[in-house]
Amino acid sequence: MYRIAPSILSADFARLGDEVKSVVAAGADVIHFDVMDNHYVPNLTIGPQVCAALRPHTTAPIDVHLMVKPVDRIVPDFAKAGATSISFHPEASEHIDRTIQLIHASGCKAGLVFNPATPLDYLDFVLDKLDIVLIMSVNPGFGGQSFIPMALEKIRRVRERIDRSGRDIRLEVDGGVKADNIGAIAAAGADTFVAGSAIFGAKDYAAEIAAMRAAVAASR
Ligand code: DX5
Ligand code: ZN
Numbered sequence: 001m002y003r004i005a006p007s008i009l010s011a012d013f014a015r016l017g018d019e020v021k022s023v024v025a026a027g028a029d030v031i032h033f034d035v036m037d038n039h040y041v042p043n044l045t046i047g048p049q050v051c052a053a054l055r056p057h058t059t060a061p062i063d064v065h066l067m068v069k070p071v072d073r074i075v076p077d078f079a080k081a082g083a084t085s086i087s088f089h090p091e092a093s094e095h096i097d098r099t100i101q102l103i104h105a106s107g108c109k110a111g112l113v114f115n116p117a118t119p120l121d122y123l124d125f126v127l128d129k130l131d132i133v134l135i136m137s138v139n140p141g142f143g144g145q146s147f148i149p150m151a152l153e154k155i156r157r158v159r160e161r162i163d164r165s166g167r168d169i170r171l172e173v174d175g176g177v178k179a180d181n182i183g184a185i186a187a188a189g190a191d192t193f194v195a196g197s198a199i200f201g202a203k204d205y206a207a208e209i210a211a212m213r214a215a216v217a218a219s220r
Contacts, residue, residue, distance in 0.1 A: 013046075047077075049081070085131060086106075087111025088103075116138070174194035
């Protein structure tokens with residue numbers, strides 16, 4: 001039930017296909033794919049063409065995290081490029097409910113992403129339509145930042161909402177996740193863990209992922 005999702009933001013971009021294969025062979029469950037537009041966030045990364053290029057290299061789900069504004073125009077492109085899920089920030093969409101519908105109509109799972117200061121109220125009328133709630137534990141835009149502890153309280157509150165809904169919704173956390181804090185994050189209620197610098201910065205991807213799984217198991 002727990003999933004480790006390495007963020008390829010911290011991978012070697014000159015060897016992206018090999019990096020994806022290595023990290024999946026090392027035990028990753030999901031590939032987290034960070035899309036930044038130098039507009040919604042102050043950084044620029046990769047788009048649908050790179051997603052399409054990676055798709056044949058792995059059968060692992062590709063978890064697209066859109067940090068772009070506007071959102072809707074690019075959604076079908078990522079669906080065609082082989083994205084499994086597409087998550088977006090409510091501040092970046094003019095019509096949140098419509099964007100969720102568009103993602104589903106494109107054949108992907110839909111996620112809503114909460115920045116550290118974004119209130120959870122956005123969930124009030126859409127939680128039952130979501131497949132993923134993604135809690136940012138850093139401000140989006142860069143890998144290698146420190147985990148913001150307030151995210152733990154937010155994760156607990158989302159866990160309650162998901163449990164009350166009775167629906168199968170993933171609770172994902174993104175930013176500053178490492179082997180030494182992943183246990184507390186799991187105990188707060190997260191089930192999907194994005195980690196960029198912790199995994200791709202490690203010499204041995206398998207050992208790092210195993211250390212994370214062990215810490216999650218110990219927290220139960
Ligand atoms: C930040 C991205 C994250 C980032 C995580 O905007 O959404 O996915 O890559 O990197 P680390 O794990 O290094 O904080
Ligand atoms: Zn991300």
